[in-house]
Amino acid sequence: MERRHFARSILAAAGAVALGAKAQEGSPAAAAASPAPAVAGLKPFLFEKDETFWYETLRSFGHIAYGGADFGEVVVTAQRIRGGDYDSWHDEWRLTADRVAAEAQQSLAAGHHVSARDAFFRASNYYRSAEFFLHGNPADARINAAYDRSVECFRAAARLTDGAIEPVRIRYEGTSLPGYFYRAAGKGAKRRPTVVMHNGFDGSVEEMHYVAAAALAERGYNVLSFDGPGQPGPMHREGLVLRPDWERVVGPVLDHVLARPDVDPQRVALLGNSLGGVLAPRAAAFEPRIRALIALDGIYDMGVKTLPMFGGQREVARRVLTAPSAPDIDKALAQMAAHDAQARWAFSHGAWVTGKGTARGYLSTLLDYHVADGVAERIQCPTLVCSAANDMFFKGQPEMLYAHLTCPKTFLALDDTLGAGAHCHAGAQRLAMARIGDWLDATFATPARRAATA
Template identity: 55%
Template sequence: MKQLMFENDPQFWFETVRLFSHASYGGADFGEVLAAASQVKPGDYDSWHDAYLAAADRLAEEAKSARPVTERDLLMRASTYYFSAGFFLHGNPGDPRINHSYDRSSESFHRAVELLGPAVEPVEIPYQDTVLRGYFYRAPGEGPKPTLVMHNGFDGSAEELHYFGAPAGVERGYHVLTFDGPGQPSAIRRGLVFRPDWENVVGPVLDFLAGVPGVDQEKIALLGVSLGGMLAPRAAAFESRLAAVVAVDGIYDAASVLTSFLKWDRAEIVRRANAERDDELDAILAAAREASPTMRWACDHGRYVMGAATDREFVAKYLQYTLEDGVAERITCPVLVCDAEEDLFFNGDEDTLPEPKRLYEHLNAPKTLMTFTAAEGADAHCHAGAQRLASGRIYDWLDRTL
């Protein structure tokens, strides 16, 4: 998607488009995002925080005196803007603004869900000695129904999945279960950092669904967004209870976005990243974060969600997020691999295929590659800006598949 704001800062532009996209299902309003974005200075994380916090506070205050439907709508949008306010602050995990913005986001969404009525229920899924938090969306009507389990990726929340297609599923007769896994917002605050063996996260989620009335246990599909486009296929490779898996967008090797600018092969990068000391790699990473707004943000956020002390340690951990060594080939259920024509993160280069196509080529299971284009306004990472188009195509594929 052509960059119209934040010249030389594609990360700020993408996050702005992502916010525009949430308007499709009530998570933002175009004018509100545009007004907030106009107050942001390129590359200035504090100005981003201040602009979106002010927008969220204004809506939350207005909601206090609004009638129920208006209150719900105001709080949905406030929840989005609060979450966005803290989005770029994770380079300093002790920054009190992180918890403040997330807590207000979560509180606003929970109140909005209450106003939606019994069709959406906050849930707690037993996991190890704690719980994973999420939401169960119940489709109307009697009898067992197909169910879509959804999780986000590197930086998104269970609440955001409301705008990535949860209500779209209910409209089409699907129950939908969304959740935050380890490393994702509600879990990271309890010390649960990301783990690559995602089947050990999805397993307890499916155990939970086994006890939910009205779920057709033979028709449970899994959808992962962004980094979830690698995590969900990873889970499907080892979890036989899934009837289908959707990767939005498909990822074969998540670390490719970090290693593509390094001069060594993957084995050497792994060795260097895990070494006790490597001044050369440290210097390259420092230069990359200075040159690239996306690398700066990715390393800051990556240390936060992976439990890493340094950029190099983050790279070492992130190198584990791959479907190499025969993992992709293990998947047996049908797979939908979504592909964005101009993905900011995973579009490959002149020597390598885009990540969705790499994943698609390694699949032995029944598979579909679904490409979204610039002509459709759907070419951005995870099809931000074309959410209704993407949700419709994905659910139609699920209808045909299940």
């Protein structure tokens, strides 16, 4: 009886929960009755009827800012794709990636290293995009084929940066995590301020180059970017699934970076992107070696995406979602996915990266990704909480995180008037990183510099 009741609630909330924001804005019925907001407040000129495909296209547009794409390449690729067709998405992005990678190889063979580097960076990002929607079938050979090429192209580009980007392996629980160390640009002190950073639910460490790593390295910061469990490197290579106790991931990463002679241990920041907006705060709550925190964008409790379907009761939700058998719930979630593009993708990808194998199992894990119950209040370092006005995934979450922080804190809201209202400010990478970089400069400034600029 209980499961049938909640199955009806799920159907009433169809489209209101995946990773989407609508689930937290009232009852399931109210959420279902509310019209879906326009993605990022930017009028789509591609995939007008598919907000998921549009957002992923906007994501590539955003990566133009730091060399991850070119406008015409993105447009002509997107125009060839059939809306909602995952195979078409893969095939067309793979075609573009192969063409750009071949051009990179030709430039390299001819000794044109700058042209080769730029093309390898773009090809890497296009390969990343190609396999993005295929994770509903983890055995699909196209996934690793495109992922491997993404990494190969990125490392080819890194080899052409005169040592500015160095691939690293970070010891972690009997294995290692993949990452890249970026040497700070310019001349300065032997020990430099350093930003450790990671992506979230679906992005790769290679993608972090276009999100934040290149931007902060050019501002004089060392950067150590890495993939943790559940993120592409460890997931593709070893099947290491996502985990909520992120301090156990960040701890070994800090051990690695603080062993370097060019890192100032008093100026180490942690930046978490997308779902990293809850993972990084969780780590900072238990890791005193983190001296500044950036949540891009901030998340307080992923459970609120699921709880409205269960009357707001976390333990009831946990009991129902983790039951050995719940055919009514499974059927309702399947129907939701069939009618909602966000749910379709999030359920398939989430089932894979959490290791649960089902939409219901994935939703059960969201209950554990939070900084509630006093965790946020444990954070002591200065914290920047970023917020995108029309975030299609986490709207309202940055405000919740900010309200619970008791440390020195800053709230950075970017909206549609700036072209920055999309999730993680996709499409406004230069602006977002200017604001974030300026905050970090001020946070890590010396007392003398603070006095001089006051």
